[in-house]
Amino acid sequence: MSTTALVARTDRDRFVALAFCWADLLFEIDPQMNVVFAAGPTEIFLGKNPPQLIGRPLAELMPPADRPTFRRIFSRSARSGRIDNEALTLNRPSGGILAMSASGYWLDGPDCNLFLGMRRSEALIHSPAYKTWSGLPTARAFSRLAGQKIKRLHAAGKQTELALLALVEFEPFYERLDDGARGQLREKITAALKASSIDGESAAELAAGRYSLLHEADIGLANLVAQLEDIVKSLDPFGPGIKVVGSLIGMEAAVAVSQEHLATGLLFAMNRFRNTRGNNFNMGPLSANIAVLCRTAVMEINDVQQVLAGARIDLAMQPIVDANSGEIDHYEALCRFRDAAPSASPYRAISLVEETDMIVDFDLTMVKKSLAWLLSPAASSRRLSVAVNISGRSVGAPAFTGALLRLLKEQRWSRGRIIFEITEAAQVKDLSMANRFARALRKEGHLVALDDFSAGAASFHYLSRIEVDVVKLDGMAIRSAEKASKGRAFLSALTELCRRLNVKTVAEMIDTPERLEFCRDCGCDYVQGYLFGKPAADVASFSPLPSAHLFRPEYWAEGGSWF
Ligand code: C2E
């Protein structure tokens, strides 16, 4: 061994010893950005031990959206000789993202190797993978940071509160603004929320027009509400303005809760707030006590985990009916938790699961159950087809898409008998990736639907970016169209657009003969709703189809009343 090599080894050893005082993980990277040496608990952080990392590009350990940032930091450091506390992200083995802070040195200049230390970061990451309209982090990323901050401030004897704020009817307001005003709105809202939050960095965007921020307990809700209302007024001085409503959750009881459970409870509260519809933002008695909220959240997650582990999930089927002939085209498989009341909606539990990595297992379980249903005597004798819901979050998880495509390749017989409904498209982070997934499914001979389609601009954006076969029109959107004076014209134009795109339309939540007639008049191809039966385990209950008489031409010819 030459002397220079010895010196380098000693240097490296010194560096390793020193760097471990600061870092969780250490890497030595060659000028091609491949790992030459790795140390630290890589198995826990990355799911791979150090020898498995050697020779691999470091960027491979990061979410694809963040790799360009890393490459930029890397090449800049080759010139400056160092990296100082840069925010980077790493993929967690379970599918999430780790926020890291990185510092490093080119020990012997840019022709040798970069020594890079990384440690878990408390700072908010501005990763494209976390991109929101405001640039604030998502509820998921924020909940972990907020959990840490609350605990730290508590230890210092300070009280905090979580504020949940909603700008009512935000989307129609936003649509009315021009580009310049939209940019100003974004900057002002983001600045106001940050300024009122702890350390100026403890605010999150939950959905369009819905925010959350952690602040010291003396700010008061009225103050925050007035600030946001003023911002809106300043950008639209002659408009009617926007009502801002909100809710505060005190964190006194957080002392009794572990940091991890606290993060789960905060996420649960934010999700409940995000999912409230209309103007009813009352968080109910739970909001009084964060400890109760955390317990409920943890219990619900444990329940779902146990349900998944024991596969205690049933399918409830609901027919999708041809709007003109009244023939059943296929059935939608809806999940029912065995221990809940048979008619109880799984929606709340699913939205919570969507915030965890469990959604991938959950959606895969539902696909497997639906395949088993297709093989059951009731379904196979008549070659019935089934629609399965896939969360927008799973669509972006390679662990899900890879496993699903493998499963479908093994079960080729299912071609043409499954429709995949992408729900909550707002949770799809990367639309190009979602489109590649939809293409892969369609190439395999399956149909893809966009669920929850509403009249909002976002829905049209998804429709233009993801190639689908079917659009499912949200029941609420149908109801508003029925009520609004121009609703008929809008819905007809939408079904016409879909026809031109070769996309079929399904109108959801059809529960009266008049609504069926309205949808049919507006050109919807299929209908689904309680008028043709509530979801049921046994599809025999839909034969004969309830309300079958509504499809006989004589019914409407005679003025639409046989009762
Ligand atoms: P979705 O996919 O849009 O499903 C339609 C929902 O509307 C079902 O609620 C159904 O019971 C309900 N529905 C059908 N007809 C009517 C009607 O005439 N009136 C009213 N008021 N409601 C009607 P459900 O089963 O409670 O499911 C709610 C949501 O939960 C689903 O909305 C879907 O987003 C999600 N979901 C259900 N099962 C699964 C699943 O297996 N996987 C995933 N990822 N999501 C699921």
Ligand code: MG
């Ligand atoms: Mg659906």
Ligand code: MG
């Ligand atoms: Mg739907």
